[in-house]
Structures are given as structure tokens and as C-alpha cells.
Amino acid sequence: MSLFGLSLGRLIEALCCLPGVGPKSAQRMAFYLLESNREGGQRLAQALLEALDKMTHCQTCRILSETDLCSLCADSRRDHGQLCVVEMPSDVQAIEQATNYAGRYFVLMGHLSPLDGVGPEALGMDLLAKRLDTDQIREVILATNLTVEGEATAYYISELAQTRGITTTRIAHGVPLGGELEFIDSNTLSHAFQSRQHL
Amino acid sequence: MSLFGLSLGRLIEALCCLPGVGPKSAQRMAFYLLESNREGGQRLAQALLEALDKMTHCQTCRILSETDLCSLCADSRRDHGQLCVVEMPSDVQAIEQATNYAGRYFVLMGHLSPLDGVGPEALGMDLLAKRLDTDQIREVILATNLTVEGEATAYYISELAQTRGITTTRIAHGVPLGGELEFIDSNTLSHAFQSRQHL
Numbered sequence: 001m002s003l004f005g006l007s008l009g010r011l012i013e014a015l016c017c018l019p020g021v022g023p024k025s026a027q028r029m030a031f032y033l034l035e036s037n038r039e040g041g042q043r044l045a046q047a048l049l050e051a052l053d054k055m056t057h058c059q060t061c062r063i064l065s066e067t068d069l070c071s072l073c074a075d076s077r078r079d080h081g082q083l084c085v086v087e088m089p090s091d092v093q094a095i096e097q098a099t100n101y102a103g104r105y106f107v108l109m110g111h112l113s114p115l116d117g118v119g120p121e122a123l124g125m126d127l128l129a130k131r132l133d134t135d136q137i138r139e140v141i142l143a144t145n146l147t148v149e150g151e152a153t154a155y156y157i158s159e160l161a162q163t164r165g166i167t168t169t170r171i172a173h174g175v176p177l178g179g180e181l182e183f184i185d186s187n188t189l190s191h192a193f194q195s196r197q198h199l
Numbered sequence: 200m201s202l203f204g205l206s207l208g209r210l211i212e213a214l215c216c217l218p219g220v221g222p223k224s225a226q227r228m229a230f231y232l233l234e235s236n237r238e239g240g241q242r243l244a245q246a247l248l249e250a251l252d253k254m255t256h257c258q259t260c261r262i263l264s265e266t267d268l269c270s271l272c273a274d275s276r277r278d279h280g281q282l283c284v285v286e287m288p289s290d291v292q293a294i295e296q297a298t299n300y301a302g303r304y305f306v307l308m309g310h311l312s313p314l315d316g317v318g319p320e321a322l323g324m325d326l327l328a329k330r331l332d333t334d335q336i337r338e339v340i341l342a343t344n345l346t347v348e349g350e351a352t353a354y355y356i357s358e359l360a361q362t363r364g365i366t367t368t369r370i371a372h373g374v375p376l377g378g379e380l381e382f383i384d385s386n387t388l389s390h391a392f393q394s395r396q397h398l
Contacts, residue, residue: 066204
């Protein structure tokens, strides 16, 4: 990389930290920014510094937010009685875009993973338990991913809720809409069979 | 995007300017930088600002460089008699990594493309002509891409060189090493057939 100077090497190395970007794409990005779009590069650097400076976590639901209380938690029209627990902020965005859910959220920022040292504290379970105690929650909707860790996390939270007598639901898993049976992976199909429902 | 605040929206928009990055990947990158790797984000912003500030073009060969004269042009051990003309700085890097070429370079920063308003001036052809006049060049090696525009650019430069009585060569095109004939695209195969050489 020293062919073009140290600062280019450092830029390529820094771009490699982005998810899905390896040395070749990082090099392509660096050349593009320096050759064809310096204005875009300036804008990216500024936007990055601004976002890193301003974005923090909502103190109620742990979502990414510029303010102590995020726009969803601050919205008094949303139902306090429903609490949807998800793993990541992007899950909130997906649910907001796809459904008409009008309750509250709690973002774990991950899932239980003892081997990686991620225990209940790191996921803010104490904050969640406090909300279950103080907010008047009727239903906890578990929308963690259907992975081993996501399932374990959902189970842990269902225990928290059920000891407090709160209804707990899990979003449905099975064959996606428009999915053709022959192309569905066998785990999903097996799950869909076991969870079949009466018509 | 206003779900999480304006600065996140701006960051996602700015990331979209990178080649090969669409709104979904940009969102994933933004969440990753803000959630899991703030240090990497800071480093990226700093590296970007530093590179944009320091990187300029070599005044002799037009390659990206931190200094007025790039490390290749400043290296007195390299042969002044050979000049390899390429389209992009990444081409120089590829040639340096793959071959033991020890001559000089000239980087066009593109190819002739009259429809996009890219004429000889934009590619520094006047600078190239001056080098052909003043440097004692024995051979011009044309290593532009084998596209319509790359070929037209190579032809233009070969005219420049030949009117000055300088030998002009073009890098070989054909079936790549290890390439199996049945999987080679028909244009390449046709070209390889036409350019067959005596054993």
C-alpha cells in the first residue's frame, strides 16, 4: 500500500472494518472517493463524526437515538401495555415498516451468548425487569431471531414476564409468504409442520 | 430514517455514495459502526479526512501520491526508456504486484469517452505528449483495458507515439492462464484465435 503513500493505506485499512468489505473492495472504495467523488468523501467523514457524536441510546428502550428518550418512547399515542422485545435497532425499523404495531419496544442490542461473555446484564435485562415491574404491561411480544441464541434469550425473557403474571407471545415462525415448499430449508419446514394450526 | 434521528439518516445517505453499497448495506454499516465499533468509525472518519487532505496527483505520471513526485517517478533505478500507459492507479498496483516491470508509468485516470465529455485534455494527453517529446522514451506499452473505449484510447496514444518514431506495444489479450476454453466468453476466445502466434 505504500506505493501511493501512507494515508491511502490507512484509509483502505479503516474501510476494511466495515461489514462485508474486504481489502479489494476497500481499495476500490478508497480510489473512488479520492479520484471521482471527493465531495462525497468529505460528506461521509462529516456525517460519520456527527453521528458518532450525537447518536446515543434511548434510556427507556435502548434503541439508537439522538435524545435521551427516542421518538417512539416519547410518542404518547403508542400503547404502553404492549412491549415488543427485539435484538437490534434494525429489527425495530423492519417491524415499523411492515406492521401497524403501535406499542412500545425494548432493544436488547444482541442476544444471550455465554461463550462470548454476553450475559443478562449486557442486554439490559435489569432495565427490562424494571419496566416489567413499573410500566403497566399486559403483553410481552418476543421478536428475537429464531436462532439457538435468540430462542434462549426469548425463553429467559418469558420467564421474567411470566413470574410477574404478564402474557408472553412469540412471533410466528414457518414458511414465508410466497415461499415454495420445495425451496424452503428443512429446519423451517420441520418447524412449520410441528407448529401447524387448526383452520 | 427519521425513526432514529437525522444524523443517522445523513450517515446512511453518505455511505450510499460508496461503490457497491446500496441503502440496505449502508444501514447495516451505519448500525455496525454506531453499535459495535465506534472506535473503527472514528478511525475511518480521520483516515478519510487525512487522505482527502494529503493525497494529490504526481505531476509527472498523474498517479495518486502524497508528494508532487510519486515514489515510482522519484526512483532513479527505474528505466526512463519504457513508459507504460494505464487507465487507473489500481492498474499500476496490479502490474507492480504481478510483473517485474521496472520502467515508468503514465496514468490517464480514465479513457477517451466523447459521449461523457471525456476528451484528450481530461486524460492529460498534452502532458503525455510532452513526456514523449522530452524524456528519452524507447517504448510505449499500452495497458489500457480491452474495452471499446480502452482500445480507442490505446489507438490515440499509439498515433502520438508513432508520429514521434517511438515503438509502441500493446499487452497481450487472450485466454487467461488456467482458463478452460469452454468457460471463456466468446469475444475473448475469438480474439485469442485471431491473435494466435507461431510456436
